[in-house]
Amino acid sequence: MICKSDILTLKTNIFEKVGQKIIVKGSLGRSRAFEKEATIEKAYPNIFVVKYQENDRNVTYSYTDVLTRTVEVDVFNGEEYSPLIPPITQEKRKRKSL
Numbered sequence: 340m341i342c343k344s345d346i347l348t349l350k351t352n353i354f355e356k357v358g359q360k361i362i363v364k365g366s367l368g369r370s371r372a373f374e375k376e377a378t379i380e381k382a383y384p385n386i387f388v389v390k391y392q393e394n395d396r397n398v399t400y401s402y403t404d405v406l407t408r409t410v411e412v413d414v415f416n417g418e419e420y421s422p423l424i425p426p427i428t429q430e431k432r433k434r435k436s437l
Contacts, residue, residue: 341406349402352423354382360415361423363389363400 357379364374377398380388386399404410405424413420 341403345406346402349405349424350382350384353379353387353402356414356423357382361389362413362415362420363391363410364413365410 359379361377361379362374363377364372366372375391375393377389377391380390380397382388386401388397388399390397400410405412408427412423414423
């Protein structure tokens with residue numbers, strides 16, 4: 340479940356990274372995916388704007404797109420790309436015996 344604090348933290352992270360290079364990864368359906376270099380252009384209360392480098396096109400994404408992993412964003416820190424939000428690690432649940 341997405342908490343309000345998760346959204347606020349993500350908004351803050353993206354506001355701080357306006358102007359930075361990123362890689363956006365997502366699904367186009369039917370086993371097709373995309374991965375493009377872009378720059379975070381602007382950040383608003385509900386969405387942020389990304390400008391793709393290859394075709395000079397602006398696209399908007401919502402913060403919930405990132406939190407629900409509809410799109411993945413990797414940020415360039417000067418040397419390498421690192422995920423904006425850490426990958427999910429799933430723990431195995433133990434069965435309760437009766």
